[in-house]
Amino acid sequence: MLEHESVEKNELAEIVNRLRCEIELPPALEDFFDFEGILPTTADERRRFARMDLRSFGALEYRQTFPVLPRSSCWHRIYTKDLSRGGLCFLHSEQLFPMEQMHVILPAETVKTVLPRCERMIIEIRRCQRRGPRCYEIGACFISSFRDLAAEIASAS
């Protein structure tokens, strides 16, 4: 369904929006979608790239990463929080674990300003914090874009 190279951007957004969302926003995050803009940096900031608020939706596909944690390949709708050239922060209904690798699709128009060439990425989970019973805030870094992956496969074959 989401093999989308030829799918138009707005169609992709529609597909993502049709995915069931199981996230339960806790009261503290009720205004989650009200923010937008560039996030301020702090004096002890160690991030390489500026982060931009991205209160929108995305799709996450599980991939089997660890031998002891079975993951079946299926898509989930996620809430994106912020984005930089290096990574993404999002809300999800389940706990994910450090070093797990997954696919993510970010159909929002604003993504183009940060990641002009690709909207489908492979991410690696860095941190996960529980915000509520079905709400986890997850930080992940981009390890490869879909295009990069296609190039890798092409060069290997």
Next chain:
Amino acid sequence: MIPIPVDAVPASSLNFDLYFERERGAAPVLYRKRWHPLEQADLERLLKRGVQTLYVPSVDQEAFREQMFEEVCQDETVSPERRYKVLRDVNRVVFDMAFRGRESEDLMSLLSSLAPQLAFVICREDLVVRDLFSLMEHDSGIYTHCVNVAVYCLILAAALGMTDMAELEELAMGALLHDIGKRHVQLAGTKQMSGLTRQQREQLQRHPTVGFQELVLRDQYTWAQLMVVYQHHERIDGQGSPVGSVEHEIHPWARICAIADVFHSITSDNAVRAPLTIEQALNVIDQQAGASFDREIAKCWNTKVWKKTSSRKS
């Protein structure tokens, strides 16, 4: 050279060389060649001369640990407390060297033999934790901490009804590994939190995550063991780290390990405060039941485990 207390050495024909210091501080010299019979009278003579420690060459460490386990730890006539003490002493130096090593393979290999041995020695009807406590070391060293936490985990799990030896060995391994993430924290010269740099403090707080990352791609560890490493600083009320998981989201083994970990920490020597007595420490566990700790597991720890008295005749 691996030091070993004279009173831990069995009077037997040993398959490793033994060295001793002829004078205090001098380089160890050969005391007894392997296979040359060693008698109780020899060991007593050494003690009489004031020699408390013998040394085993590092190249013989595997044969040494194996024979010590077979000769002492498997001997039914030896008290469980003494068996525990010998097992602890023979593995200390090898553990410390492996823990400081760049690669984790040596440490994993040592722990995979130590875990079943520890389960064998500890999980016995006749072992009384109060008797063991007086023999246990209570320093803040990483080896003492890992072994004591594993011992407490085994005793608590057995009291909670875990009887399958394979499962107990698996738990022992998880508990021995629980702080493996601290391998990557450079703490030389600092023993208290206030003396740490911000970077060291952050590294220390990340040790469950770092430990999990180090183990998760290996196929020899179970999810339960990995959760002991990742979740042992979680709290039932969600105020723990790294995730803030609550109640049953925390694996039962991690809930067991959380109690063992805190109990050892507060009863051990520490640069910041004096160690608590058993009774004071049990009060802390009781007060934190339902907040930091699983209420049922804490209750079992405070009542079933620590109220048990010896049925053996002295």
